[in-house]
Each structure stands twice: as structure tokens, then as C-alpha cells.
Amino acid sequence: MVRAVIMRHAMSMQSRLYASVLSVALVLGPLHVAHAAPSIEDLYTQGQEAFDAGDYSTAGDKWSEAVRALEETEDNSATRQTIMNLALDAYLRAYRNDDARVHIDKAKALLDEYEASLEPSGAELTPEIASEKGKIEDILADLAEPEPEPEPDPEPGPNDTDPGPPVLLDQNPGRPLIITGAVLTGVGVAGLGLMIGGLVGGGAAQRDWDAAVPGSTEQEEIGKRGRTMNVLAGVGGAVGGVLIGTGVALLVVGLKRNADARNQVVLTPALGPGYAGIGLRGSF
Numbered sequence: 357m358v359r360a361v362i363m364r365h366a367m368s369m370q371s372r373l374y375a376s377v378l379s380v381a382l383v384l385g386p387l388h389v390a391h392a393a394p395s396i397e398d399l400y401t402q403g404q405e406a407f408d409a410g411d412y413s414t415a416g417d418k419w420s421e422a423v424r425a426l427e428e429t430e431d432n433s434a435t436r437q438t439i440m441n442l443a444l445d446a447y448l449r450a451y452r453n454d455d456a457r458v459h460i461d462k463a464k465a466l467l468d469e470y471e472a473s474l475e476p477s478g479a480e481l482t483p484e485i486a487s488e489k490g491k492i493e494d495i496l497a498d499l500a501e502p503e504p505e506p507e508p509d510p511e512p513g514p515n516d517t518d519p520g521p522p523v524l525l526d527q528n529p530g531r532p533l534i535i536t537g538a539v540l541t542g543v544g545v546a547g548l549g550l551m552i553g554g555l556v557g558g559g560a561a562q563r564d565w566d567a568a569v570p571g572s573t574e575q576e577e578i579g580k581r582g583r584t585m586n587v588l589a590g591v592g593g594a595v596g597g598v599l600i601g602t603g604v605a606l607l608v609v610g611l612k613r614n615a616d617a618r619n620q621v622v623l624t625p626a627l628g629p630g631y632a633g634i635g636l637r638g639s640f
Contacts, residue, residue: 395425396422396425396426399418399419399421399422399425400418400419400422400439402414402418403415403416403417403418403419403422403442403443403446406418407442407446412446412447412449412450412453412459413446413447413450413459415442415443415446416443416444416446416447416450416459416462416463417462419439419440419442419443419446420443420462420466422439422443423436423439423440423443423466423470424466424469426439428473428474428476428477433479436470437482437484437485440466440470440485441482441484441485441488443463443466444463444466444467444485444488444489444492445488447459447460447462447463447466447492448460448463448488448491448492451495457499460492460495460496460499463488463492464492464496467485467489467492470485528614529613529614530609530610530611530612530613530614531610531614532610533606533607533609533610533613534606534607534610534611534614535610536603536606536610537602537603537604537605537606537607537608537609537610538603538607539603540599540600540602540603540606541599541600541603541604541607542603543599543603544595544596544597544598544599544600544601544602544603545596545600546596547591547592547593547594547595547596547597547599547600548592548593548596548597548600549592549596550588550589550591550592550596551588551589551590551591551592551593551596552589552592553585553588553589553592554585554586554587554588554589554590554591554592555585555589556585557581557582557584557585557588557589558582558585558586558589560585561578561579561581561582561585562582564578565578565579565582
């Protein structure tokens with residue numbers, strides 16, 4: 357009964373397992389597993405059901421139990437080889453699914469027990485089982501390799517220096533003054549324009565006032581307009597003159613500071629064996 361169930365499983369496995377199981381089916385005589393046949397058959401069937409459902413870890417566990425339950429005898433040897441091969445294949449599939457080391461550890465433990473059971477008879481592993489063993493040992497070797505540590509940065513030599521980035525001085529230190537000066541100058545020019553407008557308006561008001569009837573309401577209105585123009589002219593002239601003077605002064609100072617900065621040095625840290633300092637670089 358066990359041999360027939362194994363044959364059904366082998367039809368769904370890859371070609372290498374198919375050939376192995378088919379050979380076993382052709383050469384095996386009746387199995388002598390007294391008192392153990394029902395248990396082996398149940399374990400095999402449970403493993404097959406788990407394998408078909410994609411639960412390779414459980415399939416490997418069930419088939420491992422079957423291998424351990426079968427005594428290594430001449431009659432049982434081929435059957436143990438077949439189930440052993442299926443168990444190892446299931447564990448490898450489980451490991452490929454989730455990369456959990458536990459599957460490989462179970463496969464290695466089963467291999468160790470299986471090889472120990474072969475020692476009394478001097479039998480060797482079949483090529484199929486030996487191939488699976490090689491895969492398991494390669495995986496364990498990869499898992500045992502520590503990750504390479506990053507190489508340290510090389511120590512600087514006796515003649516190596518690390519000047520670091522140059523410290524550039526501000527090339528436009530007078531920019532705030534230039535901006536402020538330009539704004540004040542612009543406002544001052546507007547003030548002069550106001551003064552000119554007031555003078556012109558005041559002159560026109562004077563002419564109108566002279567032409568109006570003395571003491572009339574019209575003459576009074578013209579007089580108010582004239583006084584307003586005079587105030588605008590005075591304020592515009594005073595404020596415009598001050599702002600233009602201040603703005604021009606700030607422009608001159610700011611431009612001079614920029615010119616001086618462009619002729620100043622660039623500071624560069626200088627480091628070397630036995631000394632440390634600052635390098636100067638620039639044009640004058």
C-alpha cells in the first residue's frame with residue numbers, strides 16, 4: 357500500500373524524483389514493515405496532502421516522521437530513500453518560500469540521522485539525496501558567513517594635508533548700503549519733483565490772485581491754493597535735498613566697500629605635519 361501511494365506522488369514531482377520513484381517501484385519486492393505499515397501510510401498521506409496544499413514545511417515534517425519510523429533494512433531501504441528525498445525537497449521548497457532557517461535546520465538534522473542509520477550497512481547516499489545534501493550545505497554556509505565590515509578610511513600620510521573648503525570673504529559687504537542709498541535717493545528725487553511742482557503751482561496761483569477782484573471769494577480761494585503750493589515746495593525741497601544727500605553718501609560708501617572686498621584675501625585653512633594655520637589668497 358505504501359509503495360502504491362508513493363507512486364502516485366511521484367507522478368506529480370519533478371523528473372528526477374519521478375525516475376527515482378519509478379526505479380524503486382520496479383525493483384522493490386513486498387515491504388516488510390510489520391506493525392508499522394498503517395502508521396507509515398498515514399504519515400505519507402498526510403505529507404502528500406500538505407504538499408498539494410502548498411504547505412511544504414508540514415509535508416517535510418510528516419515525511420521526516422515516516423523516514424524515522426521506518427527501520428533501515430534491505431527491504432525498506434529503497435522506500436526510505438524515496439521518502440527521504442521527498443522530505444528534503446519539501447524543506448528546500450519551504451525555505452525558498454519564506455527564507456526561514458528553521459526549514460534548513462530540520463533538513464540537516466534529518467540528513468544527519470539518516471546517514472547515521474546507514475553506517476552499520478556501509479550504504480552510501482543516493483545521487484538524488486547527495487544532491488539535496490549539497491544544496492542544504494551550501495545554504496548553511498551562506499547563512500554562516502558574516503557580512504563584510506566596511507573598510508575604514510585610510511589614515512592621512514605624513515605629507516597629506518586637508519585644507520578643507522576655502523573660506524570666502526563676502527564679496528559684496530556694501531550691498532545693504534547701496535540698496536538703502538538707492539531707495540533714499542529715489543525718494544529724494546521725488547521730493548525735488550514735489551518742490552518744483554509747488555513752485556510752479558505757487559507762481560500760477562500768484563498770477564490768478566493778482567487778476568482776481570480784490571476781496572472777492574475767488575481771490576481768497578486762490579490765496580489758499582497759493583499757500584498750499586508754497587508749503588509743498590518748501591517741504592519737497594527740504595526733504596528731497598536731505599534724502600538725496602544721504603542716499604548718495606550711502607551709495608558711495610557701499611560701492612567703496614564692495615570694491616575693497618574684491619581686493620581682499622581669501623582665507624584657507626592650512627594643515628600639515630607639525631603645523632596648522634590659515635592661508636591667505638587674493639589680489640591687491
